[in-house]
Amino acid sequence: MGTAVRISLTLPSGSTVELAGAIKRFVKEGELDGRGPGIDISLQALPQSVMWLIESALSSAGITPRPVPDTKETLSPPPPPSEEEVSEASPLLTDGDEWVQAEGDLVKALWQELNSMSKMNAFQLLDLDYEATDKEVRSAFGALSKRYHPDRFTRYESFEIRELANEVFILLRDAYRSLVSEHGRRTILSGIEAKRDGGVAKAPPIPPRPTPPPPIQPRRTPPPPIPKAARATKTPPPTKTAPQNSPPTKTPPPTPTKTPPPKTPAPDEAKTVPQTAPAKPEKAGTQGYASPASSPVSNLPKTRAPTSPGESKNRVAMGMNVLESGQYEQALRILRVEARKDPTNTTALAGVELAEGRLALVNGDRMEAAERFEAALDIDPSNERAAREIAEMRRYATSQRRGLLSKLMKKV
Amino acid sequence: MSRIIGIDLGTTNSCVAVFDSGSGPRVLAGSANRRTTPSVVAYTGERNSGDVLVGEKALRQAVTNPKRTVMGAKRLIGRKVNAKDVGWFARTAPFRIVSAPNGDAWVRVDDTPISPQEVASHVLRELRTQAEEALGEPVTRAVVTVPAYFDDSQRQATRDAGTIAGLDICRILNEPTAAALAYGAHRVRAGRRIVAVFDLGGGTFDISIMAVEDNVFEVLATNGDSALGGDDWDRVLIDHWVDSIFDEHRVDLTSDPVAMGRLKEAAEGAKRALSSERSASIQLPYLHAAHGPEPIHIERKITRDQFNALSADLVERLKAPCYGAMNDAGLVASDIEEVLLVGGMSRAPAVQAAVESIFEQTASKAANPDEVVALGAAAHAGILAGDDEEATLLDVAPHTIGIKVGSTGFAAIIKRNSMLPVREHKLFATNLDDQEFVEVEIYQGESDTITGNRKLGQVRLGGLPKGKAGTVRIKLMVTVDVESILSVKATELSTGKSAQVRITPSGGLSQDDLEEIVEKRRTEAMSIARPPEDD
Numbered sequence: 001m002g003t004a005v006r007i008s009l010t011l012p013s014g015s016t017v018e019l020a021g022a023i024k025r026f027v028k029e030g031e032l033d034g035r036g037p038g039i040d041i042s043l044q045a046l047p048q049s050v051m052w053l054i055e056s057a058l059s060s061a062g063i064t065p066r067p068v069p070d071t072k073e074t075l076s077p078p079p080p081p082s083e084e085e086v087s088e089a090s091p092l093l094t095d096g097d098e099w100v101q102a103e104g105d106l107v108k109a110l111w112q113e114l115n116s117m118s119k120m121n122a123f124q125l126l127d128l129d130y131e132a133t134d135k136e137v138r139s140a141f142g143a144l145s146k147r148y149h150p151d152r153f154t155r156y157e158s159f160e161i162r163e164l165a166n167e168v169f170i171l172l173r174d175a176y177r178s179l180v181s182e183h184g185r186r187t188i189l190s191g192i193e194a195k196r197d198g199g200v201a202k203a204p205p206i207p208p209r210p211t212p213p214p215p216i217q218p219r220r221t222p223p224p225p226i227p228k229a230a231r232a233t234k235t236p237p238p239t240k241t242a243p244q245n246s247p248p249t250k251t252p253p254p255t256p257t258k259t260p261p262p263k264t265p266a267p268d269e270a271k272t273v274p275q276t277a278p279a280k281p282e283k284a285g286t287q288g289y290a291s292p293a294s295s296p297v298s299n300l301p302k303t304r305a306p307t308s309p310g311e312s313k314n315r316v317a318m319g320m321n322v323l324e325s326g327q328y329e330q331a332l333r334i335l336r337v338e339a340r341k342d343p344t345n346t347t348a349l350a351g352v353e354l355a356e357g358r359l360a361l362v363n364g365d366r367m368e369a370a371e372r373f374e375a376a377l378d379i380d381p382s383n384e385r386a387a388r389e390i391a392e393m394r395r396y397a398t399s400q401r402r403g404l405l406s407k408l409m410k411k412v
Numbered sequence: 413m414s415r416i417i418g419i420d421l422g423t424t425n426s427c428v429a430v431f432d433s434g435s436g437p438r439v440l441a442g443s444a445n446r447r448t449t450p451s452v453v454a455y456t457g458e459r460n461s462g463d464v465l466v467g468e469k470a471l472r473q474a475v476t477n478p479k480r481t482v483m484g485a486k487r488l489i490g491r492k493v494n495a496k497d498v499g500w501f502a503r504t505a506p507f508r509i510v511s512a513p514n515g516d517a518w519v520r521v522d523d524t525p526i527s528p529q530e531v532a533s534h535v536l537r538e539l540r541t542q543a544e545e546a547l548g549e550p551v552t553r554a555v556v557t558v559p560a561y562f563d564d565s566q567r568q569a570t571r572d573a574g575t576i577a578g579l580d581i582c583r584i585l586n587e588p589t590a591a592a593l594a595y596g597a598h599r600v601r602a603g604r605r606i607v608a609v610f611d612l613g614g615g616t617f618d619i620s621i622m623a624v625e626d627n628v629f630e631v632l633a634t635n636g637d638s639a640l641g642g643d644d645w646d647r648v649l650i651d652h653w654v655d656s657i658f659d660e661h662r663v664d665l666t667s668d669p670v671a672m673g674r675l676k677e678a679a680e681g682a683k684r685a686l687s688s689e690r691s692a693s694i695q696l697p698y699l700h701a702a703h704g705p706e707p708i709h710i711e712r713k714i715t716r717d718q719f720n721a722l723s724a725d726l727v728e729r730l731k732a733p734c735y736g737a738m739n740d741a742g743l744v745a746s747d748i749e750e751v752l753l754v755g756g757m758s759r760a761p762a763v764q765a766a767v768e769s770i771f772e773q774t775a776s777k778a779a780n781p782d783e784v785v786a787l788g789a790a791a792h793a794g795i796l797a798g799d800d801e802e803a804t805l806l807d808v809a810p811h812t813i814g815i816k817v818g819s820t821g822f823a824a825i826i827k828r829n830s831m832l833p834v835r836e837h838k839l840f841a842t843n844l845d846d847q848e849f850v851e852v853e854i855y856q857g858e859s860d861t862i863t864g865n866r867k868l869g870q871v872r873l874g875g876l877p878k879g880k881a882g883t884v885r886i887k888l889m890v891t892v893d894v895e896s897i898l899s900v901k902a903t904e905l906s907t908g909k910s911a912q913v914r915i916t917p918s919g920g921l922s923q924d925d926l927e928e929i930v931e932k933r934r935t936e937a938m939s940i941a942r943p944p945e946d947d
Contacts, residue, residue: 142625150894151805
């Protein structure tokens with residue numbers, strides 16, 4: 001009783017997850033319907049990443065996870081049932097249809113990744129701190145290259161897969177190229193800073209990271225603050241060298257069906273006109289500025305209650321802490337109130353989406369979760385929590401799929 | 413899923429290897445355990461009979477059949493006949509080099525013009541057969557290496573040679589990159605190391621600088637000279653002897669292909685001997701008998717110092733690409749941890765001395781310089797096939813890509829040594845009031861003017877909205893993927909109207925030409941397989 005136990009769970013993708021817990025009690029034969037004698041183990045709370053690994057393993061094996069009323073306690077006769085379930089239910093697919101299905105899944109996954117990645121800044125793309133050293137940048141890029149380099153996808157017949165892989169990798173390489181150059185890194189940091197300053201007029205959002213970014217090089221001309229509406233149409237950060245350094249603006253995801261023509265010429269693009277174009281960045285900038293700042297989150301009532309900025313800030317911070325501690329519903333309540341009070345508070349708005357996303361995860365709705373996290377990133381592109389959630393989802397989902405596909409390849 | 417083989421298609425020798433999951437790349441030896449195959453193709457039998465000998469067999473009969481034995485086809489592949497080095501090659505090669513209707517350099521055997529692609533395809537087919545025999549399974553896919561400094565046309569021509577040989581060329585890989593991949597794979601060590609690969613082969617010179625860290629091979633810069641190789645060192649010896657024979661006997665040997673063939677063979681031998689000896693000598697009895705009363709017997713002696721003096725300008729040509737590559741990589745000699753020598757000609761003491769003075773360190777020799785490139789090609793094939801999930805190769809665009817501006821100007825869009833895949837944008841405005849269309853011409857090369865560069869293609873965007881000059885703006889998007897395939901998209905910004913082209917490089921042969929050759933090969937193969945019954 002109370003003896004600590006560790007369970008190593010090997011998933012079909014080859015990943016191993018470690019579960020820790022303690023024996024709660026012994027179960028006698030016949031005590032539970034249809035089960036033999038065993039032990040009742042109380043597991044410690046599973047980290048989000050482990051949840052993901054298990055879930056994607058189950059879903060790729062075609063098992064819908066049973067709703068478990070209490071995720072912290074699982075009645076498990078040894079060996080843990082989940083292991084059995086997983087190993088039994090990972091049949092090697094040999095059928096051509098399933099192969100096609102797997103390719104289709106990969107295309108979908110890559111599309112999703114491309115979409116979420118195109119919203120991220122260079123640091124988020126490589127999943128790095130703002131103070132990351134060159135070595136960290138290189139090794140993050142190296143690790144991502146192993147997963148996303150187009151060479152990894154040449155084995156697939158599908159042209160679409162290879163094209164998508166190309167697009168994804170271009171984003172990563174541009175992020176890498178700009179972060180390993182001192183100049184590029186400064187440009188990105190000042191772009192993030194400009195977004196953060198311009199995004200919220202009243203209540204400056206809490207910095208998403210506890211450590212502040214390094215001092216920003218003073219700029220020749222301070223950029224006009226860009227309201228959210230302008231950002232939603234992917235106006236590049238108003239910096240001269242932005243095009244090759246800022247992946248989100250550089251590569252809008254190639255949507256084959258609809259390509260909306262850019263309505264307002266981006267200010268930085270005008271500057272690079274080599275010939276006689278009468279470039280008027282200021283004017284273009286103000287055009288973007290003139291459009292009303294409408295929140296992309298439409299389901300929130302736009303009533304504004306006067307609150308002191310400081311108080312609001314504290315409450316939002318509290319909401320985020322509650323969220324971090326895993327009490328998603330409570331966090332959602334707090335953040336919703338704040339978001340209703342001040343619809344321009346991007347931290348609160350993004351927080352709502354994050355909390356919704358986490359809740360969706362708990363309920364096993366991965367699509368919903370992904371959409372919520374992306375919405376959070378849409379609202380607040382500098383929101384690292386959202387970026388990290390997406391990065392994590394992406395990572396596990398893809399590594400899972402790749403495991404499955406490699407298995408298929410070897411079978412074919 | 414069949415395996416992908418790695419092929420080093422060399423100027424003088426070729427080699428084939430395969431990647432085994434678990435144990436890595438290994439060379440697939442041919443008959444008599446031969447690990448490399450001479451890149452020699454001999455046309456034998458009746459005219460146009462299609463009878464060919466490849467490799468060792470072809471090399472063995474070369475001296476007696478010089479006019480119909482093609483060597484060094486790699487020097488011609490994808491090249492124009494009026495290129496300077498092609499001209500020199502034409503003068504010393506014992507076989508005829510002619511101009512194809514499109515100006516490409518072809519060879520002529522008897523009266524039949526043959527493209528270098530076809531010649532190379534015989535070598536590729538030989539290697540393919542060798543691999544199939546060694547593996548005991550059919551092979552249809554390959555990674556083939558080319559010098560880093562090959563241009564798009566040379567690369568495409570090499571691909572076409574593969575097509576003719578019935579091989580799907582999954583990737584064209586740069587030789588020094590392949591060498592580094594094979595070399596680095598054995599030497600996993602923590603931390604990042606910068607390695608320079610100095611590859612001086614039979615016909616080409618490449619220098620690549622790479623960073624290797626945790627199984628990620630990142631090419632930082634590549635440079636070279638696609639017309640500088642061991643054959644040029646042979647040439648200085650041949651020229652030296654041809655001159656001295658002319659002075660002594662008033663005979664111009666260059667019009668005697670048999671004599672030139674023997675002289676070349678002797679020069680190669682002497683060059684190799686001078687790598688380890690202070691002097692070498694040649695004896696060529698009955699070298700020339702055609703005109704004089706007495707046949708000419710030749711005996712010559714040459715010291716290493718004499719040889720070095722003759723080839724000093726060749727050694728000098730090695731320097732600029734090395735410094736260029738270091739410069740592009742943003743590095744100096746002391747940043748480079750190791751210099752790896754690849755290619756037969758890098759064995760020459762004068763070359764090694766030059767390398768050591770450029771990089772300020774002792775160079776290390778590859779354990780198996782003749783095989784390392786093929787092994788690297790196989791390693792990359794392993795990555796592409798999904799057999800190697802760890803190693804990752806980040807290669808670069810070897811040449812600058814840009815557009816024509818003004819009447820002859822060239823504006824770079826994608827700089828050479830950009831990591832692939834890469835995409836860049838450029839914004840333009842119209843030059844005229846109410847301009848109806850724009851036409852953007854895409855060029856490749858390092859010159860400031862388009863006349864010094866090669867045209868790759870063009871994109872035309874019509875139906876522009878009316879407007880004063882400079883008010884209608886066009887965004888140009890240029891993308892190069894990992895297979896070096898270029899696509900260009902031009903978009904008018906106010907309407908969003910766009911035009912896009914995917915530029916397929918031409919290796920000189922059209923699709924129809926290729927199909928015709930493949931068909932011809934097929935019927936030839938059938939007529940050989942089925943002995944004539946009606947005779």
